[in-house]
Amino acid sequence: MKQLRLSDDILLSVEKPARYIGNEINVISKDLSQIDIRFAISFPDVYEIGMSHLGLSILYDLFNRRQDVYCERVFSPWHDLEEKLRENEIPLFTLETQEDVKNFDFLGFTLQYEMSYTNLLNLLDLANIPLFSKERTEKDPIVCAGGPCTYNPEPVADFVDFFYIGEGEVMFGKIFDLYKANRKNGGSKEDFLESLLEVEGVYVPKYYAVTYKENGEIQVFSPTHPKAKSVIRKQVVKDLDVVAYPLKPLVPLIQPIHDRVVLELFRGCIHACRFCQAGMVYRPMREKNSDLLMEQATELIKNTGLDEISLVSLNSSDYTDLKKLTDYLIDEIGRKKQVNLSLPSLRIDSFSLDIMQKVQDLRKSSVTFAPEAGTQRLRDVINKGLSEEAIINGSKEAFKGGWSRVKLYFMMGLPTETIEDVEGIAQLGNKITDTYFSLSKESRKGRFKIVISTSFFVPKAFTPFQWAGQDTYQSFIEKRNHLNKMINKKHIQYNSHDAKLSMLEGVMARGDRRVGQVIYKAWKNGARFDAWSEFFDFDHWIKAFEETQVEPSFYATRKRDKEEIFPWDFIDIGVTKAYLWREYERGLQGKTTPNCRKACVNCGMKSFDGGFCSDY
Amino acid sequence: MTIRFKFRKTGCMKYIGHLDLIRLFQKAFRKVDFPIAYSSGYNPHPLLSIAAPLSVGITSSGDYMDVKINENMNECMIDKMNEFLPEGLDFLSYTMLGESQKNAMSIVRAATYQVRLKVLDKMTQENITAYLAQEVILTQKKNKKKITVEVDIKKGIYDLALEKDDLKMVLATGSVLNVKPSFVIKTLCAFLKLNYNPFDYVIHREDLFYLRDGRLISLDT
Incomplete structure (x- = not known):
């Protein structure tokens, strides 16, 4: 029987003790005497969130396919356990073997949102691992990180030994081989990190230095080691049909956020929404074969006993064989096995409504649109190819089909936004309301309701808007209040994000190495679980900015010049800076750009020779 | 079926x-x-x-x-x-x-427990007999309306005996009368003037029983 690290008096006095015991269905256990490399993989948030993340599941499966590697998981302990761990001086441990994280060869983080940075620091601290890379010794694990946030790794560069830029499937095998070879040769950690300099996609921050101009902008960012590459090229899988996919994923004993089988349709996106980082950094679009997906779906249901299957991609409507695939999932798996199909990120039109009608409980579900901006003018600026006509027609079809609830997502503070654009959000809500009530009473079903949610725009690295200034906090609040007054509350509910959080995200997303000190101080001041509204305390951050003399507006609200060297410029995601600038200018002029299937606009991705681009 | x-x-x-x-x-x-x-x-x-x-x-x-x-x-x-x-x-x-x-949920009347004691101090058969000899054994319990009420659990303790380091209990279980092992331990501690720490007692439920002709029969049979 498995020996747990925590005793009953701790486990039975915290919320959801099952977060800390492992022992899930399909959990991997290995004979430690056959293992050369022990890897602790972490999603720095609470168990139920981390366990719902596909990327983590893919890497867990990928690493453990190697016989000489044992990959185990560690998540952020909830605040109740953190207290107990600190009080009893128990260092953080992994779920599988319940062993100290500190004793592992690697500790790898996936960074999915900027507001998890303080959790990364807290996790290191709870594991008794020095926070700063330079303070760690041979005894400490090698700390690495990947995921979307690391396309601008600089804000956390001081805490991480190396970053992996891109998709893990490509180079981790080589990294493990180098690690083993180095140990065999009696090499030090430094020797290993040096050997990584020859691996594509790996960025070792200690071998790079930055100097700044008087105005605070970067003067020079350059390697300090002869072998360090001046450009780090993102790693992408060329053919998703041949790489491993987790067919026996872990099934948690307690309910995770998403308790369902996840089927990845494709990676990348053909659209070029100018605010969207995922749309740029995950290029090119690479589809998986539909026959393979059908096989995998069957296998996944068989291996997990789950009763829901979810199709995952950036925009499922773009999947070429969507009809064939969904027909199969509904007829062969859904009906025969009582498995539900869930279809997030689907464009609402008659085809998708037809599928949704087959698989969803109309009383419970709603249709979702993400116009992102309230007017056609601004939607053209951001290149969001969703017209008012499509929204109105889509809603009308949905209402006729039996739906009565609509969700709408918008961003405020987009470049060139005026008060008319903000008001346009409320007007779009009214137009949808009119559409509903224009239908005959007999054809209106259910209780009509619209939910409008607005977030505040955060300019991100590697997007055409990376040069843009973020709106000020004051302006966010004014716009939100104005919109709140405009919205017809009879049928429309309005939700808004926390503007303070968006401002901080704005600092992190385009921060440089100096921002690392702010994160460190904020953590020292008590910040953690910042993405959780019940824990987020802006005061920790205000104090941190004061203590470090870092001016948040320099990173968030400042508009950049074309020539400025960005902290992330040394990373090559395939899409070129020249293309991004072109798109920025076209955006400001309100000119739209076609998607990759309609025309190639030479974003630079073709140089990667894979996926959609290879069709040209 | x-x-x-x-x-x-x-x-x-x-x-x-x-x-x-x-x-x-x-x-x-x-x-x-x-x-x-x-x-x-x-x-x-x-x-x-x-x-x-x-x-x-x-x-x-x-x-x-x-x-x-x-x-x-x-x-x-x-x-x-x-x-x-x-x-x-x-x-x-x-x-x-x-x-x-009838379904198991509705017929259960008793459960047997084995409780491992980490602290054996004062846990003797004599003391247990004295505890059971009380006229009433009162404990606080929240009722369905979440109001704390005082209840007598004595009639729900069918048996209580010491076996080496374990307390063996047979307790009323189910919808008619329900006595949790923690109620017994808590009141026993109070009776023996011991500090009650729930983690000193490792509880294991051995089996469930229903009533037939006045006798407890395992649901397994």
Whole structure:
């Protein structure tokens, strides 16, 4: 029987003790005497969130396919356990073997949102691992990180030994081989990190230095080691049909956020929404074969006993064989096995409504649109190819089909936004309301309701808007209040994000190495679980900015010049800076750009020779 | 048709609550295409019920679940489910119920417990006899309306004896009268003027019983 690290008096006095015991269905256990490399993989948030993340599941499966590697998981302990761990001086441990994280060869983080940075620091601290890379010794694990946030790794560069830029499937095998070879040769950690300099996609921050101009902008960012590459090229899988996919994923004993089988349709996106980082950094679009997906779906249901299957991609409507695939999932798996199909990120039109009608409980579900901006003018600026006509027609079809609830997502503070654009959000809500009530009473079903949610725009690295200034906090609040007054509350509910959080995200997303000190101080001041509204305390951050003399507006609200060297410029995601600038200018002029299937606009991705681009 | 499974919940599965347990069983049933029957209606749910759900923190070697099935099951499904379920959760045996038999949840009247004592101080058979000789054994308990009321648990303690380092208990369980082992330990500690620390007592439920002709009979038979 498995020996747990925590005793009953701790486990039975915290919320959801099952977060800390492992022992899930399909959990991997290995004979430690056959293992050369022990890897602790972490999603720095609470168990139920981390366990719902596909990327983590893919890497867990990928690493453990190697016989000489044992990959185990560690998540952020909830605040109740953190207290107990600190009080009893128990260092953080992994779920599988319940062993100290500190004793592992690697500790790898996936960074999915900027507001998890303080959790990364807290996790290191709870594991008794020095926070700063330079303070760690041979005894400490090698700390690495990947995921979307690391396309601008600089804000956390001081805490991480190396970053992996891109998709893990490509180079981790080589990294493990180098690690083993180095140990065999009696090499030090430094020797290993040096050997990584020859691996594509790996960025070792200690071998790079930055100097700044008087105005605070970067003067020079350059390697300090002869072998360090001046450009780090993102790693992408060329053919998703041949790489491993987790067919026996872990099934948690307690309910995770998403308790369902996840089927990845494709990676990348053909659209070029100018605010969207995922749309740029995950290029090119690479589809998986539909026959393979059908096989995998069957296998996944068989291996997990789950009763829901979810199709995952950036925009499922773009999947070429969507009809064939969904027909199969509904007829062969859904009906025969009582498995539900869930279809997030689907464009609402008659085809998708037809599928949704087959698989969803109309009383419970709603249709979702993400116009992102309230007017056609601004939607053209951001290149969001969703017209008012499509929204109105889509809603009308949905209402006729039996739906009565609509969700709408918008961003405020987009470049060139005026008060008319903000008001346009409320007007779009009214137009949808009119559409509903224009239908005959007999054809209106259910209780009509619209939910409008607005977030505040955060300019991100590697997007055409990376040069843009973020709106000020004051302006966010004014716009939100104005919109709140405009919205017809009879049928429309309005939700808004926390503007303070968006401002901080704005600092992190385009921060440089100096921002690392702010994160460190904020953590020292008590910040953690910042993405959780019940824990987020802006005061920790205000104090941190004061203590470090870092001016948040320099990173968030400042508009950049074309020539400025960005902290992330040394990373090559395939899409070129020249293309991004072109798109920025076209955006400001309100000119739209076609998607990759309609025309190639030479974003630079073709140089990667894979996926959609290879069709040209 | 209804099938009654006997299962056990040991090791770290004791940290899994009742609702999560049901979800795990549902996954196991789906895994092997078990012919479980579903309720009719708009949101069909599998027809299963667990007798006297165990509190988090307690292990068991004799728990019972009744499952309605549409057709006969294949016996090898049980092995397959055991292979699939996490370590510490196993089906032990099953019986087919006759048409007239009531479900396990409604007939349970008693449970046997083995409580391992970490502190043996003052735990003697004489003291236990004296404790049981009290006219009433009062404890505080929250009723269904969440109001704390004082209840007498004495008539629900069918047996209490010391066996080496363990306290063995037979307690009233179920919808008619329900005495939790923690009530007994708490009141025993108070009687012996001992500090009560719940973690000094490791509780294991051995089996569940129903009443036939005035005798307690295991649900297994």
